[in-house]
Each structure stands twice: as structure tokens, then as C-alpha cells.
Amino acid sequence: MNNIRKYAIxxxxxxxxxxFNAILSDFRQHAKLAALCDISPTRMAWYAHLAEEKHHLPSVPMYPAADFDRMIREQKPDVVIVTSMDSTHHQYIIRAMELGCDVISEKPMTIDAEKVGAILAAIARTGRKLRVAFNYRYAPVATKTRELVAGGVIGRPLAVDFSWVLDTRHGADYFRRWHAEKDKSGGLLVHKATHHFDLVNWWINSYPQTVYAMGDLKFYGRQAAVDRGEHYAYDRYTGHPEAANDPFYFPVDGSSKEFAWASLKELYYDAEKDSGYLRDRNVFGDHITIEDTMAVMVRYRNQVVMNYSLLAYCPWEGYRVAITGNRGRLELYVKHGSHIIAGQSDQELAAAQSQGQVESLWVLPMFGVPYQVNIPLVDGAHGGGDTLILQDLFLPNPPADPLHRAASHIDGAASLLVGISANKSIRTGLPVKCDDLVPLP
Ligand SMILES: NC(=O)c1ccc[n+]([C@@H]2O[C@H](COP(=O)([O-])OP(=O)(O)OC[C@H]3O[C@@H](n4cnc5c(N)ncnc54)[C@H](O)[C@@H]3O)[C@@H](O)[C@H]2O)c1
Known part of the structure; x- marks a missing residue:
């Protein structure tokens, strides 16, 4: 019984x-679901119903967001899991720690420098633990890259070339909902690229020093569509059957066979009355304040330099990264399956993501024969990363971690500092010194 930790989501x-699945199925011997909290009673009730139907757990306590403190006092969770909208993470992370809980936060830990500072201060003040869920570190291909670089196969890393592309299914989905608003998500350089910047920090074992960036909205948004003579007038897709030929058509009321998974309607469409959250806004709408085309240059404390780009409207999805050192070069190519995250089960998501997945990892020694490195396959979403991170988060004695995959709050902050500095650089047109925003140890 002592090994059981209580979690509030x-x-x-x-x-x-x-x-939810981890607590109620795979790790149920070590975990208990203490409570749910959200601004949407409909979404909470959907999960509570699932807990009863599928896991025989009746009456999961539900609390409106405004009663977060009361939830902690009454249900006494050991750990609060923060999976709310990005711009709200800091308030729950900080308050949970002040009320005596440890925290697991989804990425990004938060969205701007001021909130990073407030989180770091709360950790120092309370002594509580914060883990940031960087699941990509756990994907075998990412772990292998870390192992090879740390093992010295390319010598001392000198330069990184990193290009990430999102396709017009997954990439477009960021432009349909709150992610499209910078004050809610920090934009894709924070919301999405926090994963990528964390990987680089970890692979080359350093933190960022100086960042320079450019970014534009070139494909999505009303103006881009008008310029191409392609603008469609509707604000959202649901309720506009005439939009069926629009390649971005995404009705959430179950009216289209292609987007008919029940949770999409029940979690979002049926919950609109709670908070007005629309899951299906026109990707060529006026609400968009983020970029879809981003280029970033970073100098790290260990003097590595990186070129990074992120495009959100490509015909395929995945990434290419090359790390060049003084003894050789490592080249990694990953092609992902296409997917939309919207309340699908972990298994459904993993199946969608693994479709068409191609991974290749080559080491090219400076004066030797190039060789391909085998990558162990692990089932699960995010290249198997989700499966492995859960073991680390929920087992009382997780597997040994010689490569330091478990990301601390400092790692969370360091990855964010690239995106936050890049946002500032885009605004000002100037390079930004990360330490001027938030000094890290
Ligand atoms: N690690 C990964 O690979 C990964 C994948 C997907 C999402 N995420 C992260 O998970 C988080 C949730 O994303 P999602 O896809 O589930 O989004 P979502 O829109 O489906 O869910 C967000 C939830 O937050 C709730 N919310 C909004 N404002 C709130 C507030 N003030 N207080 C409490 N709840 C509030 C909404 O009602 C909604 O239920 C995000 O931070 C996202 O970055 C991480």
C-alpha cells in the first residue's frame, strides 16, 4: 500500500x-487516481465515466479549476499532473508545490520568461520536485543518438543542423485551436520546438547561450489564403458541409466518417457550452497569431552552433538532424506517420503515428567507413517514447537512467529558453542572450 501514489490530473x-490510462491500467499497482480538475465539466465527466465503465472506478472526484486548492486539501494527491492549456501550466505547477505536492508537467513547462522565473522561484521556495514530460528523449532513436554522442563516436560536437517538418494534417491542427494563439501556447517555437531544443541540449550536453530567429505566417491565416485566392469564409468547419472539399475540413460533430471517433465529439463539440473552446477553427481564419515558418540560430555554452528550422505545412512529417564533431558526423532521418491528437486512445494514436515510420541513423567517421546503427523498435506513441517515459514516471523503482533521460525543471527551462529567446528575436530583429531572460545554473 505504501508504494501507491495518489495523482490528480x-x-x-x-x-x-x-x-489516465497509465494510472488506471498499466501502473495501477502503484497509482491511484485521486481527482480530476478542468474548466470544462463535460470533459471531466467524460473521463469520470470512462473510469467507471472501463476501469470500474466509480465517482472519481471532479473539481472546477477555480477549486484547485480545495481539491488538493480534500483529496491530498502526492503528485499533480498538469495537462492543461500551456499558458495555464505555471499557475498549477506553482500552487501544487506550495500546497505540498510534487508535479509532472506536460511540455512546454510554461510559455514565457517571467513564468519560467516564477516556477524556478517556487521550486527553490518549496523544495518540491517538478518533472517535465519530455517523451521524445525516450524514443529509442533519440536515446541511441545521445548514447553515441556521449560515447564520443563523433568526437567533440561542433555544429548541429536540424530541420523539423509538420505535415498538412498534424501541422494544420495547431492552427485550428488554442495553439494558434501566441498568448496561449507561446507559438510553435515554444509549444512544439521545446521538444526539439530539449533533444539538442541533451544530445550535446549543453545549454543555449545566444539565439537569433526569424519567423512568419506564410501558409495558414487569412492573409496567406487571400493572397493565393483560396480564402474560405467560414470561421469553423463544423456546420459547413459545403466545406467537404476543403483539404482542411475537420468537423467535430461526428458528421464526417473520416473524423468520427466518438471522443472527438464528446470531448470537444459537446463541451463547447462550458468554455467556448472551438476545436475546429478555419486554418485560414483571423485568430492566428503564431508563425508557421521559423528559422533559428543558436550558440551553446560549449560553443556548438545550430541551424534549426520548423515548417508547419509540409507534404510529409518528420525530421532530419546532423551533428558534426571533430571526429565525424552523425545523421538521423525520421519520418513519422500522420496523426491528429484529439482524445484518441494511446493505442490508436500509436498506431497512427507508427504508420509509415522510417528511421535511419548513420555514423560517418571523419576518416573511416560510414556505418548504419540499428535502432531497437518499441511500440507506442512518439516513437515508443510514451511507453518508456511512463515507466520512469510511475514505477517506484524505475529502470536505471545512465543517459539522464529524466528531465529536470532546469532542463525544462533550458529548452524553453531557446523558443522564448527566439520569439523575442523575431519581435525585435536582434540576437538574444538567454541569460538576460532567465539566468540558469
Ligand atoms: N508530450 C507530448 O508529446 C504532448 C502531446 C500532446 C499534448 N501535449 C501537451 O499536453 C497539454 C494538453 O494538450 P491537449 O492536446 O490535451 O489539449 P486539449 O485542448 O485537448 O486539452 C487542454 C485542456 O486544458 C483545459 N484548460 C484550459 N484552460 C484551463 C484552465 N485555466 N484550468 C484548467 N484546465 C484548463 C481545457 O479545458 C482542456 O480540457 C499541452 O500542454 C500540450 O502541450 C504534450
Whole structure:
């Protein structure tokens, strides 16, 4: 019984599913679901119903967001899992720690420098633990890259070339909902690229020093569509059957066979009355304040330099990265399956993501024969990363971690500092010194 930890989940949207399943099935011997918290009673009730139907756990306590403190006092969770909208993470992370809980936060830890500072201060003040769920570190291909670089196969890393592309299914989906608003998500350089910047920090074992960036909205948004003579007038897709030929058509009321998974309607469409959250806004709408085309240059403390680009409208999805050192070069190519995250089960998501997945990892020694490195396959979403991170988060004695995959709050902050500095650089047109925003140890 002593090994059982009590978890409360704040933010009961699509991503909460992974933690919900982990607590109630795979790790049920070590975990108990203490409570759910959200601004949407409909979404909370959907999860509570699932807990009863599928896991025989009746009456999971539900609390409106405004009663977060009361939830902690009454249910006394050991750990609060934060899977709410990005711009709200800091308030739950900080308050949970002040009330004596440890925290697991989804990425990004938060969205701007001021909130990073407030989180670091709360950790120093309370002594509580914060883990940031960087699941990509756990994907075998990412772990292998870390192992090879740390093992010295390319010598001392000198330069990184990193290009990430999102396709017009997954990439477009960021432009349909709150992610499209910078004050809610920090934009894709924070919301999405926090994963990528964390990987680089970890692979080359350093933190960022100086960042320079450019970014534009070139493909999505009303103006881009008008310029191409392609603008469609509707604000959202649901309720506009005439939009069926629009390649971005995404009705959430179950009216289209292609987008008919029940949770999409029940978690989002049926919950609109709670908070007005629309899951299906026109990707060529006026609400978009983020970029879809981004280029970033980073100098790290260990003097590595990186070129990074992120495009959100490509015909395929995945990434290419090359790390060049003084003894050789490592080249990694990963092609992902296409997917939309919206309350699908972990298994459904993993199946969608693994479709068409191609991974190749080559080491090219400076004066030797190039060789390909085998990558162990692990089932699960995010290249198997989700499966492995859960073991680390929920087992009382997780597997040994010689490569330091478990990301601390400092790692969470360091990855964010690239995106936050890049946002500032885009605004000002100037390079930004990360330490001027938030000094890290
Ligand atoms: N690690 C990964 O690979 C990964 C994948 C998907 C999502 N995520 C992260 O998970 C989080 C949730 O994403 P999602 O896809 O589930 O989004 P979602 O929109 O489906 O869910 C967000 C939930 O937050 C709730 N919410 C909004 N404002 C709130 C507030 N003030 N207080 C409490 N709850 C509030 C919404 O009602 C909704 O239920 C995000 O931070 C996202 O970055 C991480």
C-alpha cells in the first residue's frame, strides 16, 4: 500500500488520456487516481465515466479549476499532473508545490520568461520536485543518438543542423485551436520546438547561450489564403458541409466518417457550452497569431552552433538532424506517420503515428567507413517514447537512467529558453542572450 501514489490530473483534454490510462491500467499497482480538475465539466465527466465503465472506478472526484486548492486539501494527491492549456501550466505547477505536492508537467513547462522565473522561484521556495514530460528523449532513436554522442563516436560536437517538418494534417491542427494563439501556447517555437531544443541540449550536453530567429505566417491565416485566392469564409468547419472539399475540413460533430471517433465529439463539440473552446477553427481564419515558418540560430555554452528550422505545412512529417564533431558526423532521418491528437486512445494514436515510420541513423567517421546503427523498435506513441517515459514516471523503482533521460525543471527551462529567446528575436530583429531572460545554473 505504501508504494501507491495518489495523482490528480489538471486539464482533461486529449493528452490527459495517456496519464489516465497509465494510472488506471498499466501502473495501477502503484497509482491511484485521486481527482480530476478542468474548466470544462463535460470533459471531466467524460473521463469520470470512462473510469467507471472501463476501469470500474466509480465517482472519481471532479473539481472546477477555480477549486484547485480545495481539491488538493480534500483529496491530498502526492503528485499533480498538469495537462492543461500551456499558458495555464505555471499557475498549477506553482500552487501544487506550495500546497505540498510534487508535479509532472506536460511540455512546454510554461510559455514565457517571467513564468519560467516564477516556477524556478517556487521550486527553490518549496523544495518540491517538478518533472517535465519530455517523451521524445525516450524514443529509442533519440536515446541511441545521445548514447553515441556521449560515447564520443563523433568526437567533440561542433555544429548541429536540424530541420523539423509538420505535415498538412498534424501541422494544420495547431492552427485550428488554442495553439494558434501566441498568448496561449507561446507559438510553435515554444509549444512544439521545446521538444526539439530539449533533444539538442541533451544530445550535446549543453545549454543555449545566444539565439537569433526569424519567423512568419506564410501558409495558414487569412492573409496567406487571400493572397493565393483560396480564402474560405467560414470561421469553423463544423456546420459547413459545403466545406467537404476543403483539404482542411475537420468537423467535430461526428458528421464526417473520416473524423468520427466518438471522443472527438464528446470531448470537444459537446463541451463547447462550458468554455467556448472551438476545436475546429478555419486554418485560414483571423485568430492566428503564431508563425508557421521559423528559422533559428543558436550558440551553446560549449560553443556548438545550430541551424534549426520548423515548417508547419509540409507534404510529409518528420525530421532530419546532423551533428558534426571533430571526429565525424552523425545523421538521423525520421519520418513519422500522420496523426491528429484529439482524445484518441494511446493505442490508436500509436498506431497512427507508427504508420509509415522510417528511421535511419548513420555514423560517418571523419576518416573511416560510414556505418548504419540499428535502432531497437518499441511500440507506442512518439516513437515508443510514451511507453518508456511512463515507466520512469510511475514505477517506484524505475529502470536505471545512465543517459539522464529524466528531465529536470532546469532542463525544462533550458529548452524553453531557446523558443522564448527566439520569439523575442523575431519581435525585435536582434540576437538574444538567454541569460538576460532567465539566468540558469
Ligand atoms: N508530450 C507530448 O508529446 C504532448 C502531446 C500532446 C499534448 N501535449 C501537451 O499536453 C497539454 C494538453 O494538450 P491537449 O492536446 O490535451 O489539449 P486539449 O485542448 O485537448 O486539452 C487542454 C485542456 O486544458 C483545459 N484548460 C484550459 N484552460 C484551463 C484552465 N485555466 N484550468 C484548467 N484546465 C484548463 C481545457 O479545458 C482542456 O480540457 C499541452 O500542454 C500540450 O502541450 C504534450
Amino acid at each position: 489538471v486539464g482533461t483534454g486529449g493528452r490527459a488520456m495517456m496519464y
